[in-house]
Amino acid sequence: xxxxxxxxxxxxxxxxxxxxxxxxxxxxxxxxxxxxxxxxxxxxxxxxxxxxxxxxxxxxxxxxxxxx
Numbered sequence: 838x839x840x841x842x843x844x845x846x847x848x849x850x851x852x853x854x855x856x857x858x859x860x861x862x863x864x865x866x867x868x869x870x871x872x873x874x875x876x877x878x879x880x881x882x883x884x885x886x887x888x889x890x891x892x893x894x895x896x897x898x899x900x901x902x903x904x905x
Contacts, residue, residue: 870902
């Protein structure tokens, strides 16, 4: 991983359920990320949800994507 690349983390099934319930959405409604993306952890499969953490000064912004 490059130093400027945001951290990508694969969520467990319990964490996935928690996020989907929190936002009241389904996996199909999440933005997509392609399986071949170089930032993804190596054990990712299609249908997994990825948490992306971008740090700016004193804040951390979280983004969620589903692998397609």
